[in-house]
Amino acid sequence: MxxxxxxxKSGASRKVKFLAxxxxxxxxxxxxxxxxxxxxxxSRGTISAALGLAVPIGLAGLGGLWAERAGVVNIGLEGMMILGTFGAGWLGWQYGPWAGLLGAILFGLLGGGIFALATVTFGVDQIIAGTAINILGLGFAQFFAKIAFSKAPGGGPTQSPSISALPTFTFDRLSDPLVSLHGKGYFIISELAGLISGVFFRLSILTVFSAGLFAATAFILWRTPFGLRLRSVGENPHAADSLGVNVYLYKYIGVLTSGVMAALGGAFLAIAASGVYREGQTGGRGFIGLATMIFGNWRPGGTAIGAGLFGYIDALRLRDxxxxxxxxxxxxxxxxxxxxxxxxxxxxxxxxxxxxxxxxxxxxxxxxxxxxxxREVALVAPYLATLLVLAFASQRLRPPAADGIPYRKGESK
Amino acid sequence: MFKRIDTLIAPLVAVAFSVLFGSIILLVFGANPIETFIRMIDYASTPRSMTLILNSATTYYFSAVAVAIGFKMNLFNIGVNGQYRLATAVAALVAGYITFPGYLGIVVIIAISMLVGAAWAGIAAWLKVARGVSEVISTIMLNFIAIGLIAYLMAPTVLGVKTAENVIGTPIIPAGNRFPGVSLPTAPIPVYGMIFLAVALGFGYWYLLNRTRFGFDLRAVGMSPSAAVASGVNVKRMTVYAMLLSGAVAGLVGLPLLLGAQYTFTVNFPGNYGFTGIAIALLGRNHPVGIAFGALLWAFLDVSAQILDLTGVPREIIVIMQGVIVLSVVIAYEVTRRVKVRRQQAAVGSAGQ
Amino acid sequence: MLAVELQGIWKRFPGVIANSNINLKVEQGSVHAIVGENGAGKSTLMKILYGMQRADEGTISVNGKIVEFDSPSDSIEVGIGMVHQHFMLADNFTVLENVVLGSEPTKAGSIDFAAAKSRISEISDSYGLEIDADALVGDLGVGDRQRVEILKVLYRGARILILDEPTAVLVPHEVDELFEALRGLKSEGITVIFISHKLDEVLQIADEITVIRRGTTVATLNQKTQTVTAEQLAELMVGSELPTPETRGSTVTEQVVLLVSELTSVNSDGKAEISDLSFKIHAGEILGIAGVEGNGQSELVEAIMGTRAATGSIWINDQDASKLGTRKRRELGVAYIPEDRSRLALLLDAPLWENRILGHQTQAPNAKGIRLTPKLTKMDTKRIIQEFDVRTPGIDVLASALSGGNQQKFIVGREMSGNPILLIASHPTRGVDVGAQAAIWDELRAAREKGLAVLLISADLDELIGMSDSIKVILRGKFVADADPATVTPQQLGNAMTGALKAAN
Structure with missing residues (x-):
């Protein structure tokens, strides 16, 4: 250890460090x-389940990241996620899963747009606006679900008809031998075997897509001029403004993207995880996403690790x-x-x-x-871990410096 | 007098906007909004409905006051949910397992509930003061931890039992530990006796804030932390006190339902009164009377919504309207605040300095 | 060739003329200092030159061409860059990210970090601004941050640099480094406009010096063609008219009310804001502290009031107050008129009568035990309004509705209530009208006669000389001179404050 x-600690390259x-x-x-x-x-089952549980949490966390990097604290992720599940269910059962994704994106934009209007244009308290979005998202989804699904074949007031499945990949040739290798219980080797076999077992195309979103976020926010400007708005909007960055525009983009990401997390739940929209499906995952983002130090890689960890613990609970x-x-x-x-x-x-x-x-x-x-240990562990990180490692956390502070052009501080 | 009108304008605009929004949705789905609202009011005027409204409002009132205590010094207690659920669960276990002589039981149960709520909020207070953790994040985490803790406590292998409906919960509370209710004439169900406690709490809250040094210090921190420090207030200590107080009041939120109607805490116990409290505290501008009106309005919407399903409109339209109220009330506050600031700046500018 | 020429600039704000008939000529490739007292109109002028505000009258020419600025981006366009006194930097960004933000070099859609880096090192090499482009700005010291700000401006191609009070936040060796850098810029043909009120520094770096007094340019001196002295500048800054210090009997008694010894306070960067301050104030004595703002006056006041951590000892009326909290100190009879009244002395959103309670929460007539007594408070608020002539429609209006002068009269009235033994007054008459000023002075004199001890901090030298029984001069957190108000002139005091003379007496 x-x-x-x-x-x-050494000057070794990042790859070496990561490998270690x-x-x-x-x-x-x-x-x-x-x-x-x-x-x-x-085991393969645990890893595969963990991955499936991690994706929606991770996408919610990614949504939180986009908003907070632009300086807007988003505790309305849960509401946006709910809108996403509804959007996915509504278009999904009628026109197929791809249309469901589109529906989630549209409803995510709706949630993000309302949230941006309140927090960016009107500059109201972001926590309160987030609370309102959570109420609105829930009410909206429940109301329209009743209208849209009650009379649909196989649907009900709280549940959509089933959505046809998206393709999944299973690499049996790779996965199956690894499963037996895992069963042998060799030190480290079995773990590696379990991990690989789990990842390549019924791998949903949405999981691959989500991994792509993480990579794209990391690249866009940290490697492009657009990303630098978006982050500058979350760090010091007055400085950004003095250099000609349109602060409101970038905040809008951040918050709208946030809504889309959270809604895609909801879409994953509806399309990949269960094949239906169901009331209460998100089960607080928007808040867990927020926790993973903090756990992950407001960075995509950290958020992914956090989501993986939370998903893993949840998978263990379900299989234990x-x-x-x-x-x-x-x-x-x-x-x-x-x-x-x-x-x-x-x-x-x-x-x-x-x-x-x-x-x-x-x-x-x-x-x-x-x-x-x-089994309640697993219910508590992720949140406890996040609290411990906040309490004992907060010096290492680097939230955006102007996170949560409403911005008004010309009004300094 | 002008001040009064100023403070009333934002909530009134918000409610009006929400009614308008609701009407549009109703129209879109082919219902006559005026007729619908009249039916809602008719339905809410029955003794049964009025009892339900008063009962819900009692619960909401506790929750909103808990939130308002934090708001008064710019603390955001998002953790009322966790605080009251844990407090109610512990109180239900005590009330279910132990029989006390006379009214002692009620006193002990209320005290325990408030203590548990305060303790749970105290963790967030400690994290904020000692480790600089935002109470918003820590209370969200603590809400979930509370859920896990309750699930553990309620397990049949630990302290829970299977209730009649085959739900896991606490043993049924014996009659001696229940809070007696009062009935409206011809109403089939009683009004929670704890409504009187809510009224007393409202008065106590007002008195504490406006008539004691402590309340003044608390409000001073909320209005201007720098001025409060210069006036000799220990802001960290006030943060802890306010959080504990908020948590203690939050501990009361679940008791009306527990001791007045349900007599058992099950895993299905309503869990979202905390967020309702945030909305109502905002609507009532943290004022004890304003909160009372807010709680009644919220409860009216909740209860009268029951009739909507019969008219063919899903009653969840009420939740949308409630969300619209919250969002538009904060926007209305912000807009009126800006107008006021601009007016004052103009006045000060023309005065020469 | 002139880099900048301002002709007949006027700028009026409601009730105030900030700039009147400003004329300024800045040679290309020179360091041009603009000096003046606080409130003389320097900042407004620079905001006009940088396009943050528009002049009401007058013309601006840059490199011989008349220009009009609607926003800073217009002035950046013609090659003007500004380094603000309060840095505009993102702490969590690297130096490179801060510098390139808004004009990033790109390669295939992503930021070309290599190109940016080489351009930055090119600039920093040629102007002698050494800085690690990959360092996190949050880890940098103040001097380095300032270099980043300068780098930012140069990176955008500025040839004319405005530095607003650049040395205010620097320690001496950082000032030397800054001047070294400025000389480097000058040798590369960059024009520097340097705003300051520190005369010794101005004399050290500037080729030409323009003095502003009461919103107008009064003189431009050229160090190349003539010898300029600090005394000369101080006289131009303060003006020639001498106030006659009021002669009056001393009321100073033998009884020591405030005894401060070796008071030292260090900020979070480890820099001593005040060091080893020792003094005493007797009953009936007004001790004035003279100094250019930002030399430790605020910190001294905060340390005495107990809102800032400090070492050393503070005795109030023979009681050791060093370990007491702010509230306990106030209960000993300390009244406090802070410099920033809206931030420290008022609850702007609370009615006036509730503001009567602030700072006196535990004292009569506001409280009995833990209970407030609003009736008594309201009565006493009415008394203050009458006695101190506070112009307000009533005691229920919000404090924010009152004008600055009336707010201040109310604060003075509140703090004078309940027979305090010691008054800590920071700029008690700043921003108030003439009538209120006279009223506040009368109040202070009357209280002094009754035996009040007063620590008076003011930027108004006439006020200091006229009111004080003795004066101490503070510079960079240390007392550098004592002055006798009966004999000292504002010029001498001004010199001592700016470090131009070692002693004023």
């Missing part, structure tokens, strides 16, 4: 798998029959805290070390004293 840390981190994660998973004796921790996987989660959490504590020792932040150490000790003793843990 310390070897990995020193590689990360990746192997360290696999090794940790492997150790935990052996120690907690849960083979399912890295006897509570042993929950034990593994607790152990994983404890190990993560210990890593953070080691980092904090190096920085001589002893108060933080103390806090992390105590929490880790509690978790480890919990692990040692039980044989099975309640």
């Amino acid at each position: 310390t070897a990995v840390l020193s590689i990360l 981190l990746f192997i360290a994660v696999l090794a940790t998973l492997s150790l935990v798998r052996m120690w907690a004796d849960v083979l399912d921790l890295t 029959a006897n509570g042993t996987a929950m034990r593994a989660i607790v152990l994983l959490g404890a190990l993560a805290l210990i890593v953070l504590a080691i980092l904090a020792i190096r920085k001589k932040r002893y108060q933080v070390v103390f806090g992390l150490g105590i929490t880790a000790a509690v978790l480890i003793s919990w692990f040692l004293l039980t044989t099975a843990l309640p």
Whole structure:
């Protein structure tokens, strides 16, 4: 573990660092798998389910990222996601899944547009406007769902008729042998096998598309003039304005894109995950998306990792029959805290070390004293992780400096 | 007098705009808006409906006051949902398992509920003051953690039981621990007795804010943190107090339903009163009387919406209207604020400085 | 060849004439300083030159051509760049990102970082502005940030640079580095317009110096053709008319009310805002603090009031107040008139009578125990309005509705209530009309006679000399001179304040 840390500290290239981190994660998973004796921790089913659960969360997080990078805090993601599920269901069952995607995009633009009107044009409190969007999105979807689906064949007031499926890819030749390799329980190798077989098992084209959106976001926001300007609006809009950047325009673009991303997350739920629009389908994933974005330090890569982690924990919860996987989660959490504590020792932040150490000790003793843990551990873990990051690693977080502050041209500060 | 009109204008415009918006939707779907609204009012005028409105408004009032306490010093307690759910769950467990002599039970249950709510909000307060974590984010996280915690507590292997409808929840609360209600004449169901507590809370809230040093300090921080500091207010301490207070009031939100009608906390216990509270606090401008009107309006919309399904319009149109109210009320506030500032600047400019 | 020429510039605001008949000629490739007291109209002039405001009358010529500016982008177009006193930088961006923002070089749709980098290093090499293009601006010191601002302007091709109070935020060695850079710019033919009120610095760097007083240009001095002294500049800045300091009996007693020793306060960057300040004020004494703004006066006041962390000791009326919070200090009888009244002394959105409570939450007539007593407060607010002639329709109007002078009279009235023993007054008459000013002065004198100890901070030298029993001069957070108000002249004081003379007495 310390070897990995020193590689990360060293001047090695990013690829080397990434590889080192990746192997360290696999090794940790492997150790935990052996120690907690849960083979399912890295099985094809778990990984595949985790991926499916991660995508909508990740897209919501990406939506949060686009808005917040332009300086608008978006807690209306949930409402926008709901609009997305409805849009996907409404056009999807009638004209097919691709039309469903289009529907989600249109409704995302609607949600984002209303939100932008309130926060950018009128400059109202972003948290309040977000709350209103959540109420509106829910009411809107419920109202129109009743009208659109009640009399539809196979539909009902809270559920759309089913949407035809999008193509998925399964690479059986690759996946199946890896599954048996995973079953052997080799150190690290089995983890790698489980991971690869899971990724290439019933891979939805929407998952691939979503991964593309992450890459595109990273490129557009960090590599192009457009992205630099959009981010400048979230960092210091007055400076941006003084250099001729149209602050309102970029904020609108950020918020509208945010709406589209969140709605696409909803579309994934409706089209890929369940094949129908269903009331309450989003289940707070908009808020989880917000959490992953914070967890991921307002960056696409971090958000993806956060979404992967949250999806993974959720997958374990759904597949855990006897509570042993929950034990593994607790152990994983404890190990993560210990890593953070080691980092904090190096920085001589002893108060933080103390806090992390105590929490880790509690978790480890919990692990040692039980044989099975309640599934609610997984319900709580992602949020607890985000809170811990906020509480103990906030110095490392770099939210956009002008995030959440309404901008009025000419009014400084 | 002008001040009064100024403050009333924004909510009135917002409600009017929402009615207009609702009317358009009704027209689009072939319903006569005037007829529809008359039917809604007719339906809401029955004793049963009026009882339901008062009952809902009681719940909303607690929630909105909890939010308003935070708003008064620019704290955003999004966590009322988590605070009241956890508080109600714990209170329901205590009330379900332990029998107290006389009215002691009610007092203890209310106290426990408020304590749990305050403690849960206290985590967010600590995170804000000691670690600089925005209360908006931390309370959202704590809401979800509360859900997990409740799910755990309610598991039949832990403290929960299967209720009659085969739902998992707490044991039925014995009669001694219930909060007695009062019935309107000819109404089939009673009004929550806790409505009197809500009225008392409204008065207490007003008194605390306007008639005590503490309330003044709290409002001073909300109006101008810099001036509050210069006047000797310890802003961090006030943040903790306000958050604890807000959480304690939030702890009351679930009790009317629990102790006045449902007598058990199940996993299906309504979970979104907190967001309703935000909307109503905004609508009522954080004023105890304004909040009361807001809560009644909200409850009226909720209850009278029941009739809409019969007219062929989905009753969820009410949720849309509620969302429109919130959005347009904040926009209306912002616009009136700007007009006011511009008016004042003009006045000050012509005065020479 | 003239880089910039301003002719007959007038700018009026409601009730105020900011610039009247400004004439200015700036040679190409020179450093031209514009000096004047605070409020003399320097900032307005520069905003006009940069296109942020429009002149009511007059013409602007750049490189011999008459121009009209509607916005800064017009002035950027003709090669004018401005470095604001408050930096316009994004902390989370790198130097490179800050510099190229808005005019990014591209290659195949993405930012050409390599090209940007080489262009930046080209500029920084040729002008001697060393900076790491990949550094995060948030990690940079103030001097480096200023270089980034200059780089930004040069990157956009500016040949005329306006620097607004560039040294205000710098420590001495950073000032030297800045001047080194400015000389480098000059040698490359860049014109620099340098706004300042620090005379020693101006003399060090400027080729020509234009003095502005009360909104108009009074003289331009050329350091190449004549010897210019700080005294000469100070006289031009302040004007020749001498106020006659009021002669009056001393009311200073033996009783020490405020005893401050070795007060030091360090800001978050580790820079000492005030260091080792020691002084005492007796009952019946007014101690004036003279100094150019931003030399530690605000920090001194905040440290005494307990709103800023400081080391050293503060005794109020023989009680150690060093560890007490602001509220406890106020309860000892400290009255406070802060410099920024709308931010620190008023709740603008609250009615006037509630503002009577602010700062006196625990004291009569506002509270009994934890309970407020609004009736008594309202009565007392009416008293203040009458006694201090606060012009207001009533006590229920919002504080924001009052004019500045009336707000200030109300604040003075409030702070004088309840028999304070010590008054900390920062610019008590700033921004108020003449009548209110006289009223506030009368009030201070009357209180002094009754034994009030006063710490008076003011930028108005006449006020300081006329009111104070003794004066200390503060420069860069340290006391640099003592002055006797009976004998000192505003010019001498001004010199001491700007560091032109070591002592005024």
